[in-house]
Amino acid sequence: MKNNDPQRQRLIELVRELAVIEGEVTLASGLVSDHYVDMRRATLHHEAAPLIGHVMLDMLEESGFGPDEIDAVGGLTMGADPVAAAILHAAASRGLAVDAFVVRKAAKGHGMQRRVEGPEIAGRRVVILEDTSTTGGSPLEALEAAREAGAEPVAVAVVVDRNTGAKERIEAAGVPYFAALSIDELR
Template sequence: MNISGGRDASVAERIARMFLEIGVVKLNTEEPFVWSSGWKSPIYCDGRISLSYPQVRSYIKEELAELIRKRFPEVEAIAGVATAGIPQGVLVADALDLPFLYVRTKPKGHGMTNIVEGEVVKEQKVIVIEDLVSTGGSSLKATAALDLSGMDVLGLISVFTYGFDDAREHFANANIPFISLSNYDVLIKEAMEQDLISATDLSSLQEWRKAPHLWKQDA
């Protein structure tokens, strides 16, 4: 596998190409996928697949770690969001030689009933790692849990995002810096260049991106 994507390819382009090549992302405008929210979608992204490919896994880990070194040099801990953000977060914490925690979707139903697992240090500066960001709702629940635990959330970084306007607004309103290594617009551009989608597909994919909650709801 050529993970370089060419000398001039950006990190976002390289990840998009890898995701298309190994099947992390699937595109289908004719037989859309259905999300748990009930939204119909022409794209399905399963970042967990990347963990099965050592070269891809290592590249993502290194780029996440390098981004954190550059943008958040004061970081003192890494937190992953359950479940897909946990393995990515562990890899990054190991690369940076930092403590790791993870945030559950809801408090554990027994024992200590924790929602944040790991050693919580008050005012410790933490970066949150997500695999995928859609609307940002679950991500911001995780950052809120860390904040309530007394930790200082510096920002959230994801491997991939759909780039919805709602997500940008939610992070801005919460005053949480958000960065993603790759995104939907770059991926669709790569899919076009590889002739994986037609001009008709592109139009449909762009329409979904503008109003995902309305796309093909009457179909």
């Protein structure tokens, strides 16, 4: 990823300003940290969200996972939802076809009773997303759900990696892991 990219630099500024909160907090992983990155404050922000889409799309393309190599992006609700939508819109603005999907925590008990919502992902190459990752639990859960739905997960991509083991766990599951930003860049 090009560290001097102006869009990426602006995204770092916005995430620092909007989403990094100092103070002790227990993370979803159960770990305790002296800071919290509330990425929904950035992924749902009018300026940061479009930047996230373009920065993530650029990172995937530079890593060999551009629109010719992937069909759809998505992950476990709720963290991945706005990231997937941002990438979908960034791709569309460039005339590229990348769909988005949502992985529910559990299948619906009514209607189609699907766990994976959106355009069909069976037989398609997908990238699993997350807004911020600590241990990789959410992307791994989404990865398994995508496989169960018949998709071919080709990578996991996160906006912010906390550098606390997610990369290693996800790569051990057989897919490459990419992060647009490191926690070290945000503090």
